[in-house]
Amino acid sequence: MTLALDTLGRLESEAIHIFREVAGEFDRPVILFSGGKDSTLLLHLAIKAFYPAPVPFPLLHVDTGHNFDEVIEFRDRVVARHGLRLEVAKVQDWIDDGRLEERPDGTRNPLQTVPLLDSITQHKFDAVFGGGRRDEERARAKERIFSLRTAFGQWDPKRQRPELWNLYNGRHRAGEHVRVFPLSNWTELDVWNYIEREGIELPDIYYSHQRDVFLRDGMWLAEGPWGTAREGETLERKTVRYRTVGDGSCTGAVESDASDIHAVIAEVAASRLTERGATRADDRLSEAAMEDRKREGYF
């Protein structure tokens, strides 16, 4: 009998270790949960880490109001199934009472930062689990597993602590918090392979389906509460799926026939585009778009 763990076994074991460290050292942790694949995976690992006890943390969703219905329905179903507590911070509430202003381009992804930081302060969360991975983007490649944020939620790359062995230093001053990324060492393909191995359910929109979409800036966008095709853009019925799920106004679909997990894995393995590059308008704003948003307190 061999006891050597394979790659997925090592990644799972590392993530479980991280969840348990946080449970042991922090008073008020929370898991960011949107119903997307990375946060669904995060929750799956948290459940495994504390089995047979329930997950000792609540969930937080920063809802842009531009979500796909299928994802919200999935989110609520998962929360109910596992008997979890979910806090929802609605960007719309912040817009309605004037704390935030709608952007001219209509995209709400950058608007998530303020409701996120307000919720962290209000609930006194001291550890915030996110599904970020280092393979996603260059600024994320330098992120720690335990990432210290100032009282203003800001990320200062120069103040990050060296991370040695598997000893994580979660000490922070009152008002500061730590973002924790248990999936740091996973790649997109690892995520999909693990979802297949564990039989994890995801929202349907990750698999191919028919949808009315229009082409903008090289991305297939769906119509929804965030808007529809403008002058010169035409709505077409296409067979598509989503590789990432975020704010509907800036998350693009990819043309795909991959209708099940095996087909998705084959497609991801053969893809010539990164998932963010293929489907996220917000990362295309500048060479350092992600770094700038992280500094401001984004996930």
Next chain:
Amino acid sequence: MSDLLRLATAGSVDDGKSTLVGRLLYDTKSVLADTLDAVHRASADRGLATPDLSLLVDGLRSEREQGITIDVAYRYFATPKRSFVLADTPGHVQYTRNTVTGASTAQLAVLLVDARKGVIEQTRRHAAVLALLGVPRLVLAVNKIDLVGYDEVMFSRIAKEFTAHATALGYTEDSVVEIPVSALAGDNVVEKSANTPWYSGPTLLEHLETVPVEPDPHDAPFRFPVQYVIRPRTAEHLDYRGYAGLVAAGTVKPGDEVVVLPSGRRSTVTKIDTADGELAEAAAGQSVTLLLADDIDISRGDLISVAGNEPTVTDELDATLCWLAEKPLRPGARVLVKHGTRTVQAMVTDLRDRFDEQKLSSVDGPASLELNEIGRVALRLAEPVPLDDYSFSRRTGSFLVIDASDGSTLAAGLVGAPLPLLENGVESCTGGSTATPDNHALVSPGP
């Protein structure tokens, strides 16, 4: 053979490290089209004729502006033979801090030198830090070999000098490999070069794909720092009391007799639980939950060990510190020590010596330990802690030194003196040495 290799890179500024890493990613087709397009665009914006592959890895704005790497970056790539987690550590000012970080989990390190300059001071320092941290294998990439006309004699001289240095640090000859490469032109990185017919060894990637990876320390005595006590208190699991943790060393089976430290109470493992069901055995690297026969008081911070081969429980220890903070360490300093899952107050009672990396010798009784310096200290702890020597167990012989006031990490701590040279000193770093290969080089890193 393991399907995952964790490696770190090290080298001084301008040795072309980012370019080498970029080349590895590029030639293994780990870079996707949109990322590559962005690099092509940025290179063209800067007026460069060919794409600058270092832009693939330099992530932060100030890095791209200054053309240097500031922080450790992690890169992921895979070939049909193996997956790789690469810690890319920058080589300038704060080099020790970054190299120590990258090396603490690495199973292999790639050190770069410029073929025109050969083995320089910083190469020797890096190698010493890698040896101290117990990185089991080294590769010396002799880069820019094209700029010395692919000269075999030049390469052999550098290789010989480096082997002698690594041997003096405790490496065996078969754990060190030198490869002539040009990251810019691609020679011997992924593709075998036609320009070095005199070189019969593997390319860098071939070596990374086939080098034996030391398994987790399964033969070592069982060590299990308790992270968390799982008590569901549900109708179904009313009396369930499980100790959650990651096996740090060795293996465990139901029926094994164990000791809980520091209390010294004994019990027997009744069950190894996971969300996927019970296990017949668990080994180093696995996250599991242990259930014991006796209802004894165990909480986070305790260590469960095999009975009969236990770590020393002590409140006084000798340790080696890699000082990582701007603020210097002086004797008498009060700090926190985080070892395994336990954090205790501590005082630095004595600064024994400082390691002179350039001479590879030690200086007795320094007044302080400054940023990036390595030295031996005596520590007194507020309560006894179960400790292994670092050279015996990397996971249970390592600790963090933390500033109690602002929570920052001040130092990487290693129980004992893992680098024999710290005690003995050597006259020459290039001559033959009598230092014997050291066990710690064979201990595998954390998960």
